Amino acid sequence: AQSVTQPDIHITVSEGASLELRCNYSYGATPYLFWYVQSPGQGLQLLLKYFSGDTLVQGIKGFEAEFKRSQSSFNLRKPSVHWSDAAEYFCAVGGPTGGGNKLTFGTGTQLKVEL
């Protein structure tokens, strides 16, 4: 069965500092990987996705993520965090067409940004 682990429940960073959110997945085949962000009272917004090809993917709002098959990881990074990045971040895994649109999510990482 597919699963996603986000080992950090809470992370606090200073504005302007770099950020890395960790994500490890378990999936029997080539995974499709996603990072979503959720602000209070909002739904989920897709930051970026990885299907195949270049292992470093760029997303919106200055985020990027690197797929490392050997480590089963898909960590999210941002070189300089802004106060508006404070939110909850979810890593998710899906599969090829046979699995439909079902996503399996991690438990999320709550990001706090100190001014």
Place this chain on the structure above:
Amino acid sequence: KAGVTQTPRYLIKTRGQQVTLSCSPISGHRSVSWYQQTPGQGLQFLFEYFSETQRNKGNFPGRFSGRQFSNSRSEMNVSTLELGDSALYLCASSLALGQTYEQYFGPGTRLTVT
């Protein structure tokens, strides 16, 4: 283009009652998925619909059901509500089935069961 709309946004029900939540996808989108989000269990997949047919279902009891109409709007129903059903219910729409189609999430319906 309007986003995914979910109604109502907030709902308070009593144990034993039933509830119906509605989701209107982005115009042109034909696939709708539902998720339950709770502090304890996180985000869990409920089911997904495409062309009025349920295509995939998560591990939830039969009290949870859904349907999709010809205009792609979807409803989910929970019967005999339990306290543990208190959650944020999120709907996502996409053009079609397949992970390469981006899923757009609505703001959710916050259900509180007392």
